[in-house]
Amino acid sequence: MGPLSRILFGDRVSWLFLVLLAAIAIILPWLNLTQPPDSPWYVSNYALNLWGKYLCYALLALSVDLIWGYCGILSLGHGAFFALGGYAMGMYLMLQIGDRGVYGHPELPDFMVFLNWDALPWYWYGFDQFWFAMLMVIVAPGLLAFIFGWLAFRSRVTGVYFSIITQALTFALMLAFFRNEMGFGGNNGLTDFKDILGYDLQAKTTRIGLFVASAVALALGFIACRYIVTSKLGRVAVAIRDTEPRTRFIGYRVERFKLWLFTFSAVLAGIAGALYVPQVGIINPGEFAPLKSIELAVWVAVGGRGTLYGAAAGAILVNNAKTWFTTAAPEFWLFALGALFVLVTVLFPKGIIGLLRRRGGEGS
Amino acid sequence: MSDGLIRRDRVFGLLAGEPGRAERLRERVVARDRVFGFMERFPLPETEVSIDAGTILYLEGVTVSFDGFKALNDLNLYIDDGELRCIIGPNGAGKTTMMDVITGKTRPDSGKVFFGRNTNLLTLDEAAIATAGIGRKFQQPTVFENLSVFHNLELSMAADKGIWPSLTWRLNGLQRDRIDEVLELIGLDSQRQDRAGALSHGQKQWLEIGMLLTQNPLLLLVDEPVAGMTEQEVEQTAELLVALAGQHSVVVVEHDMAFVRSIARRVTVLHEGHVLAEGSMEQIQNNPKVIEVYLGAADADG
Numbered sequence: 146m147g148p149l150s151r152i153l154f155g156d157r158v159s160w161l162f163l164v165l166l167a168a169i170a171i172i173l174p175w176l177n178l179t180q181p182p183d184s185p186w187y188v189s190n191y192a193l194n195l196w197g198k199y200l201c202y203a204l205l206a207l208s209v210d211l212i213w214g215y216c217g218i219l220s221l222g223h224g225a226f227f228a229l230g231g232y233a234m235g236m237y238l239m240l241q242i243g244d245r246g247v248y249g250h251p252e253l254p255d256f257m258v259f260l261n262w263d264a265l266p267w268y269w270y271g272f273d274q275f276w277f278a279m280l281m282v283i284v285a286p287g288l289l290a291f292i293f294g295w296l297a298f299r300s301r302v303t304g305v306y307f308s309i310i311t312q313a314l315t316f317a318l319m320l321a322f323f324r325n326e327m328g329f330g331g332n333n334g335l336t337d338f339k340d341i342l343g344y345d346l347q348a349k350t351t352r353i354g355l356f357v358a359s360a361v362a363l364a365l366g367f368i369a370c371r372y373i374v375t376s377k378l379g380r381v382a383v384a385i386r387d388t389e390p391r392t393r394f395i396g397y398r399v400e401r402f403k404l405w406l407f408t409f410s411a412v413l414a415g416i417a418g419a420l421y422v423p424q425v426g427i428i429n430p431g432e433f434a435p436l437k438s439i440e441l442a443v444w445v446a447v448g449g450r451g452t453l454y455g456a457a458a459g460a461i462l463v464n465n466a467k468t469w470f471t472t473a474a475p476e477f478w479l480f481a482l483g484a485l486f487v488l489v490t491v492l493f494p495k496g497i498i499g500l501l502r503r504r505g506g507e508g509s
Numbered sequence: 510m511s512d513g514l515i516r517r518d519r520v521f522g523l524l525a526g527e528p529g530r531a532e533r534l535r536e537r538v539v540a541r542d543r544v545f546g547f548m549e550r551f552p553l554p555e556t557e558v559s560i561d562a563g564t565i566l567y568l569e570g571v572t573v574s575f576d577g578f579k580a581l582n583d584l585n586l587y588i589d590d591g592e593l594r595c596i597i598g599p600n601g602a603g604k605t606t607m608m609d610v611i612t613g614k615t616r617p618d619s620g621k622v623f624f625g626r627n628t629n630l631l632t633l634d635e636a637a638i639a640t641a642g643i644g645r646k647f648q649q650p651t652v653f654e655n656l657s658v659f660h661n662l663e664l665s666m667a668a669d670k671g672i673w674p675s676l677t678w679r680l681n682g683l684q685r686d687r688i689d690e691v692l693e694l695i696g697l698d699s700q701r702q703d704r705a706g707a708l709s710h711g712q713k714q715w716l717e718i719g720m721l722l723t724q725n726p727l728l729l730l731v732d733e734p735v736a737g738m739t740e741q742e743v744e745q746t747a748e749l750l751v752a753l754a755g756q757h758s759v760v761v762v763e764h765d766m767a768f769v770r771s772i773a774r775r776v777t778v779l780h781e782g783h784v785l786a787e788g789s790m791e792q793i794q795n796n797p798k799v800i801e802v803y804l805g806a807a808d809a810d811g
Binding site: 372373376377378380381383384387388390391393394395396397398399401402405 | 612614634635636639640644645647651653654655656660663664665670671672675676677678720724
């Protein structure tokens with residue numbers, strides 16, 4: 146079996162997932178463009194935007210499942226990589242505003258004018274270029290994950306200890322990004338974006354473009370992850386997850402495999418963040434909040450670990466529920482989330498996907 | 510009490526020799542045609558290890574202590590190239606610690622450990638030691654339970670075990686044949702696609718031995734290979750280890766004396782982290798120090 150057929154046809158549900166994703170990417174924008182607002186099939190701009198966000202979350206969940214579900218590395222700080230990718234994109238969008246800001250300064254973003262800065266800090270150089278910002282979307286989370294992972298895995302920090310230090314990582318970054326002196330807009334973060342690559346962010350076509358880009362990114366991310374988990378490298382990851390010492394004794398450098406997977410996963414999370422920011426129009430230090438990263442682990446657990454599509458489905462389902470709850474009964478959302486997590490962990494340790502599989506198995 | 514009984518049983522096995530079983534085993538092992546001749550068609554991987562001197566493993570003055578307890582105490586051990594060596598000793602003699610030191614899991618407080626003349630094992634990590642050509646089979650069978658039997662063998666197969674080669678890995682025909690042959694040999698051919706976790710205890714032991722075969726190391730360290738095996742499986746394991754010796758060097762730690770007698774040319778007795786005696790089974794059995802240690806241990810228990 147060649148690699149392509151292995152990825153696409155090796156597993157029926159994965160194939161189904163890609164087909165569904167393609168359908169969503171085509172049908173939702175089509176309904177949004179063609180149906181009149183009073184039609185039952187009409188997809189509002191709001192709904193389309195919401196689904197664009199879900200797709201970004203699904204990519205983020207995918208990145209967590211790759212390392213948690215397949216390699217046993219539970220990162221409770223993946224929100225940090227998502228936020229870093231988001232900030233890199235936000236910096237580009239910020240510099241596209243030009244003199245259209247409140248203060249009308251031709252070069253400096255509003256918050257810098259407000260802080261009485263007279264020049265761009267050096268680390269903002271280059272972010273007016275799209276290609277450079279996109280490079281940073283990959284490099285910033287990737288480099289942080291590489292350095293952090295290198296220190297942690299080399300010292301053989303595993304299990305719950307690793308999870309705790311990832312929480313500390315994202316918490317430390319949150320505190321740092323809250324500071325005005327850091328030069329990332331402090332508390333308010335980066336917002337008031339106007340356009341991307343010259344296209345107005347409020348325009349319908351731009352929004353559809355971003356939505357489709359998110360779907361494509363999710364599909365490519367899914368295929369890349371499938372390629373990894375169906376390769377021997379994926380089986381080494383599973384071996385590490387199940388019996389790490391044994392894997393060393395047959396000659397695999399466990400820490401390098403972990404480091405590589407962790408870095409790749411962080412890059413995926415960063416890309417998800419970069420696509421998320423122009424769709425929601427803001428990035429602020431709240432994205433680094435430890436709770437966000439924990440929530441993200443809940444999506445994956447609810448969907449089902451170690452299947453990839455389970456994580457994506459979990460992200461979409463839980464966020465749908467969240468949207469519904471936060472409009473219908475906002476005060477109950479956190480309780481519902483907690484209850485969901487407890488129920489899933491106790492009753493269906495393999496998540497919704499595991500439950501469906503069991504049903505399917507009984508049926509046939 | 511029951512533990513004491515078991516040990517006493519071993520002692521009497523050692524001294525009296527349980528003649529029927531051991532001889533039976535040995536005869537079959539020697540008499541049977543070289544079932545495992547196929548091993549020769551798979552040459553050992555290229556190695557940097559220098560074995561010109563005829564000795565493949567040197568342990569000199571190795572001491573390991575855990576919280577003041579000396580698990581190994583000035584241990585000196587030399588394994589010849591192509592040798593099949595059995596290591597016996599009462600519980601706590603340091604057999605497993607010795608394996609841990611050789612495979613890089615435990616760093617000794619002092620001493621030298623060389624693989625061949627030129628490879629200092631104390632400077633290498635577990636993966637590098639495995640790559641240099643040392644394979645290990647654990648006391649408890651540890652296979653990758655969530656992978657198929659086939660993939661277990663594939664994973665341990667000698668190859669470049671870096672990240673990129675693993676990502677782009679594809680089995681070639683020769684490697685596939687090799688896995689097929691090993692599957693046949695370990696009797697798991699019809700279960701090749703089964704999850705390794707679904708195998709019985711004995712089958713897991715065999716799978717682990719199969720993993721050693723695909724790994725094809727210069728030196729095999731085998732910890733209690735026949736625990737939990739049936740008489741017939743014990744016999745097959747004995748055959749296999751004898752067949753492997755020669756081209757490979759094999760170090761076996763085992764409690765089953767009949768098994769040891771059926772395969773061993775040379776036996777080393779460890780006691781309190783030190784080599785107590787070394788020689789043929791005959792010499793060992795008549796060595797007063799050995800008799801004292803074993804009887805003493807049994808008496809203390811009883």
